[in-house]
Amino acid sequence: MKTVLSHQGYIEKVLDKFGMSKAKPMSTQLANHFKLSLEWCPKTDREIEDLAKVPSRHHWETVKWIFRYSKVLLGMELFWAISNPLVVGYVNSDYVGDLDDERSITGYVCTLGGRPICWKSTVQSIVALSTTEAKHMAVAEAAKEAYGLMGYQRNLVLCKVEFSCTMTVKVQFI
Incomplete structure (x- = not known):
């Protein structure tokens, strides 16, 4: 493709x-x-x-x-030769990453055939009470983008959408 x-x-x-x-x-x-x-x-x-x-x-x-x-810019184009038209999303968050207002930072990248097509890094709109909550908010934000990409992809070609999030939770007792 x-x-x-x-x-x-x-x-x-x-x-x-x-x-x-x-x-x-x-x-x-x-x-x-x-x-x-x-x-x-x-x-x-x-x-x-x-x-x-x-x-x-x-x-x-x-x-x-x-x-x-x-x-x-008239002659400039972005060109992708894609053998596997799979949309994949990668998500992460940084719990209390913004030290000024103690909000977490959400980041995601969505790829099509292994090539990035959209990305975002932003401070979350509400304060997360845990790393897990920060990750869930990040996944929700990225899922909204992936949902929009699914609609876009339907217009181009039939393809699968895969969305994954790896969550590592560390518990420390003080």
Whole structure:
């Protein structure tokens, strides 16, 4: 099985829509003279609406640069030659990994045919009371991602989804 991921059609469509099809490609994502800041971002719905209706020259120049950079990406593709289209998930957690707020850290990687296709590492939203609870929350988070991947895979090819979690629990008495 071969899987190819390309955004060429989408990029071409967007460039056509904004009249940038014949623009010169730009090899850098964004030049140093573009100063973007969260402070300058619109905060309220009203500000967002106003900016969407009449963007500033600075914003339009930034978007044009990004369009020109996207032209460099036109021929780029991600390619997988997969002999076994099996989705496998690997999960782990670090109990109380974030020392500032005593929350555990969840991490997972999902692979297709042995190649990573999605991953995430994040602080858990609630405080786990044990390593086992932290692991269970990590598995639940990864299972949601695996469920979404199963739907995606049904559109590509019939395949099996395998999900495993190894849990090592150490008990120490003080």
